[in-house]
Amino acid sequence: MKTQKHIKGRGAQSKIHNRFSENKYELRDDFINHCLKEGDPINDVKTTYIETFPKTIVNKVTSPDVGMMYSLNPYQGCEHGCIYCYARNSHEYWGYGAGLDFESKILIKKNAADLLEKKIQHKKWEAFPISLSGNTDCYQPIESRLKITRDLLKVFLKYKHPVGIITKNSLITRDLDILSELANDNLVSVFLSITSLKEEIRRILEPRTASIKKRLETIETLNASGIPVGVMMAPIIPSINSHEILPLAQEVSKRGANVIGYTVIRLNGAIGGLFTQWLENTLPERKNKILNQIMQCHQGTLNDSEFGRRMKGSGAIANQIHQQFTIARQKYFSSSEKIHLNCDLHKHHKTSQLRLF
Numbered sequence: 001m002k003t004q005k006h007i008k009g010r011g012a013q014s015k016i017h018n019r020f021s022e023n024k025y026e027l028r029d030d031f032i033n034h035c036l037k038e039g040d041p042i043n044d045v046k047t048t049y050i051e052t053f054p055k056t057i058v059n060k061v062t063s064p065d066v067g068m069m070y071s072l073n074p075y076q077g078c079e080h081g082c083i084y085c086y087a088r089n090s091h092e093y094w095g096y097g098a099g100l101d102f103e104s105k106i107l108i109k110k111n112a113a114d115l116l117e118k119k120i121q122h123k124k125w126e127a128f129p130i131s132l133s134g135n136t137d138c139y140q141p142i143e144s145r146l147k148i149t150r151d152l153l154k155v156f157l158k159y160k161h162p163v164g165i166i167t168k169n170s171l172i173t174r175d176l177d178i179l180s181e182l183a184n185d186n187l188v189s190v191f192l193s194i195t196s197l198k199e200e201i202r203r204i205l206e207p208r209t210a211s212i213k214k215r216l217e218t219i220e221t222l223n224a225s226g227i228p229v230g231v232m233m234a235p236i237i238p239s240i241n242s243h244e245i246l247p248l249a250q251e252v253s254k255r256g257a258n259v260i261g262y263t264v265i266r267l268n269g270a271i272g273g274l275f276t277q278w279l280e281n282t283l284p285e286r287k288n289k290i291l292n293q294i295m296q297c298h299q300g301t302l303n304d305s306e307f308g309r310r311m312k313g314s315g316a317i318a319n320q321i322h323q324q325f326t327i328a329r330q331k332y333f334s335s336s337e338k339i340h341l342n343c344d345l346h347k348h349h350k351t352s353q354l355r356l357f
Contacts, residue, residue, distance in 0.1 A: 047079055047104045049142060057115035058130060065311050068164065071134025072116065074148040076107035078136040080168060082206045083278045084235055087135045089269035098270035103208075106142060113151035120159050120346070127346035129162040139169035141208065153178045156187065160349040162341035166191040166232065168206060170214040173221050180225050186342040189228040192219055192257070196241045197248055204282050205240070216255050223256025228339050231257045235265035236321050238293035239286060245321070249328035260333055262325055264313035265294060267302040275302075293317055 059071050077091055081103040088098035096105050109115075119125060132138040138149040156163045157178055165172065165188065172179075172190065182188035192215055196202055199212050210218070222229040231252040236242050249260055267275050279287040291302070297313035298304035304313070312318060 045100055045104050047106060050105060050107050052076070052107045052109055053111060054109055054115065056119070057109065057112050058119045059134065061131075061134060064307050066134070068131040068134060069128055070130045071132075072112070072130050072138075072152065073133040073135045074109050074112045074138055074152060075133075075136050075140060075142070076109075077102050077105055079103050079106055079140050079142065080137055080206055080209045082168075082209070083275055084205070084237065084265055084267075084271065085136075086266070086268060086271065088271055088274065090135060092270070099274055106140070108142065108146060108148065110146070110148065112148050113155050116152055117155050117159070120155070120161050127161055127343040129164050129341045129343070130156075131164045131166065133166070137167050137169060138165065139167040139171045141169075141171075143169075144171055144174075150175050150178070153182070157182055160185060160187065160345035162187045162343055162346070164189050164191070164341070166193060168193045168209040168215065170210040170218040173218055176221070176225055176227075179222070179227050183225070183227045185345055187345065189230070189339040189341060190222055191230045191232050191261075192222075192252075193232045193234055194248065194252065195233060195235070195237075196244055197251060198244075201241060205237075216251065219252060219255040219257050223258075229257055230259035230261065230339070232261050232263075234261070234263040236262055237265045237290065238297065238317055239290045240283075242317075242321060245324040246328050246331075249325075249332045253332035258333070259337075259339065260325075260329065262321070263311045264297050264318055264321060266298055266304060266310055266313075267294065268305065269303075272302045 057072055057074075059073070061068050061071055076094060077096070078085065078087065085102075088102045091098055091102040091105075094107060096102065116130075120127070132149060132152065138152075143149050153163070153175055155161075163182065167190070179188055179190070194212065194215050195205060197212055202209065202212050219229055219231070231248075233241075233245065233248060236245070245262075252260065276287070276291065279290060283290065294302055296315050297318045298310075299314060304310050312322065
């Protein structure tokens with residue numbers, strides 16, 4: 001069988017069937033034969049932006065093994081195109097596919113800041129850190145033009161409300177002015193997601209994200225500005241980046257990260273097929289080894305949905321990963337403490353506002 005060529009600039013290699021759709025066929029894109037330089041636009045699979053008008057914007061997170069209670073996503077779908085992204089499955093609820101649709105059909109919520117302000121003004125709302133974003137990246141490429149995330153940060157600052165941010169994009173440094181003011185009152189923390197120190201791995205795993213060099217510089221910039229910054233090595237993929245745990249921990253600690261975390265890859269829903277196809281197109285000689293080792297982390301399957309186990313895995317390989325992170329934390333993050341944001345200022349701010357009436 002002839003191997004299909006890799007789509008440059010995209011993570012997913014095809015459109016796939018939406019499990020909620022009545023149409024029982026698969027759509028596939030023509031594959032690109034020419035090479036792209038990093039950052040070049042892709043003409044064959046164009047990105048489109050679709051306005052949505054939600055009635056609410058803050059989501060309560062019920063998962064016990066996710067370190068957040070509330071999340072806010074100004075965008076659905078993500079042009080970064082990370083092939084492993086768990087959020088791909090959520091695109092099916094919007095009527096799109098988890099493959100190329102996820103990274104080329106981006107839903108935008110232009111009224112996000114207004115909805116956030118309405119939420120945290122509510123008399124029954126009690127301040128608790130809200131995470132940007134729990135699903136897709138709030139600093140993906142379109143944010144440079146729309147500035148929805150920046151508008152959200154202005155609301156958090158206005159109401160002295162705590163916010164956590166996780167991103168792969170150096171665009172966050174554009175908002176240093178607001179982030180610095182939030183940090184002055186201990187109202188913000190940032191996690192940079194970094195999966196590898198190797199640019200060649202980044203380009204195929206996360207094709208439209210900021211370069212590794214840019215992300216490391218972003219850690220330095222945030223740290224120098226007094227903004228608490230940590231790193232998530234997520235996900236760990238056996239035989240792709242699992243050997244980089246200690247060198248990556250050392251490098252990000254040197255750059256100013258004060259905490260590090262990780263997750264083990266799990267290929268839930270449509271992601272299993274997408275990831276397998278991606279391996280066939282990018283790392284065919286290692287495909288079987290990688291898939292077998294992923295299954296060893298999840299009790300013989302590509303995905304284990306059991307709370308408490310699904311994010312870290314189980315078995316010998318998962319235990320080795322855990323042990324390496326234990327060593328990394330002891331060696332490079334021995335003095336780090338969990339970041340606790342200030343939830344009291346918003347309460348006092350709201351009380352002061354009510355006195356005006």
